[in-house]
Amino acid sequence: MPEGDTIWRTAAALRRRIGGKVVSEARPDSIGRLKGRRVESVEPNGKHLVMQFEGGIALHSHMRMTGAWHLYQVGERWRQPERRATAVLRFDDVVAVCFAAPVMELVRDARQPVAHLGPDILVDRFDLEEVLRRARQLEAPTLGELLLEQRVCAGIGNIYKCESLWAHRLDPWMHPAELDDERLRQLYATARNLMRRNLVTPMARQHHAVHGRGGRSCPRCGTPIRIRAQGHQGRLTYFCPRCQGTVSGPSATRRGLRP
Numbered sequence: 001m002p003e004g005d006t007i008w009r010t011a012a013a014l015r016r017r018i019g020g021k022v023v024s025e026a027r028p029d030s031i032g033r034l035k036g037r038r039v040e041s042v043e044p045n046g047k048h049l050v051m052q053f054e055g056g057i058a059l060h061s062h063m064r065m066t067g068a069w070h071l072y073q074v075g076e077r078w079r080q081p082e083r084r085a086t087a088v089l090r091f092d093d094v095v096a097v098c099f100a101a102p103v104m105e106l107v108r109d110a111r112q113p114v115a116h117l118g119p120d121i122l123v124d125r126f127d128l129e130e131v132l133r134r135a136r137q138l139e140a141p142t143l144g145e146l147l148l149e150q151r152v153c154a155g156i157g158n159i160y161k162c163e164s165l166w167a168h169r170l171d172p173w174m175h176p177a178e179l180d181d182e183r184l185r186q187l188y189a190t191a192r193n194l195m196r197r198n199l200v201t202p203m204a205r206q207h208h209a210v211h212g213r214g215g216r217s218c219p220r221c222g223t224p225i226r227i228r229a230q231g232h233q234g235r236l237t238y239f240c241p242r243c244q245g246t247v248s249g250p251s252a253t254r255r256g257l258r259p
Helices: 004-018 029-034 128-138 143-148 158-167 181-198 250-255
Strands: 025-027 039-045 048-053 057-062 068-073 085-090 094-099 103-107 226-230 235-239
Touching: 004 039, 004 048, 004 068, 004 094, 004 181, 025 029, 029 057, 029 103, 057 085, 128 181, 143 158, 143 181, 143 235, 158 181, 158 235
Parallel strands: none
Antiparallel strands: 025 085, 039 048, 048 057, 057 103, 068 094, 085 094, 226 235
């Protein structure tokens, strides 16, 4: 699933290439009303992307696990088959194509699709205290699930959930109430720093401590990194059982986990 930093880079690329331009063709028919309208803004919010067009109409997309926006020169061969396209916006010199996005809709109020989200973790004026308030109010069952809860803080995905928890030596399955306010602030601040760094250095060139490294040695203690499904969506959590205390620590003992 694209994380918030990916959506921010996507929005920046779309702004550079199509910002201020007029749509000459819009497909499928469900977004045909965009033809002839000028792109006024392209804004990311968490894992959502909202394009505002003149005339008070907006295109809301959410990539979830499969979606991605591509930009092509007119006549250039697409990297995915046309049947996978959920939106095609053609301009005089460029084509913006969104492939396999589960959510693609026209809305009158650009704020409506993202009104439920917590503060975006990547904005300059990040409201950490509001995130803390929402975290305490929501009462997520585990710390790992809390970090992925977009109603608390928008933009964190599975990669930065795993990396942030490892950085703080925290058990992904501990209850958030076990963590005091200051440590919870620090956890979100670490996720923010890692993600903002990725706006400059793309994820593909970064080295992760635990994510995607199941069975390999923890860079801190050498213990083999483990993988376990977490939450009702079964998202895979990568963790060090020694550094993060998920096997022998007190939280694990209470849950009855075994090595």
